[in-house]
Amino acid sequence: MGGFGTLLYVTNQGSDSVSVISTITNAVIATIPVGNTPRGVAVGGLGTRLYVVNADSDTMSVINTDTYAVLRTVPVGANPGGMAVSPDGKSVYVTSQNDDTVTAIGT
Known part of the structure; x- marks a missing residue:
């Protein structure tokens, strides 16, 4: 689970998706399909990108937070669990x- 501003991003491991929830209305405003067993999220790009690790797919999904579209899916190591965005937002x-392993991915 993570957030940025008035939005909260919650992984749904059972449905392989991420829900976007408004913290103002407490309503789900989008549900985004991602890889198998999404486990963690991080926000980068000054709030314009959402990164989601998918444990059973061994991937990371990159999502545009304006359109909620998956921009790309990146292979990572086996059973990813955690992630961090670099302070400069470039990785x-x-x-x-x-x-x-730790996989470094350019944003």
């Missing part, structure tokens, strides 16, 4: 539990 780092 996302994804940790993977099953192969003890």
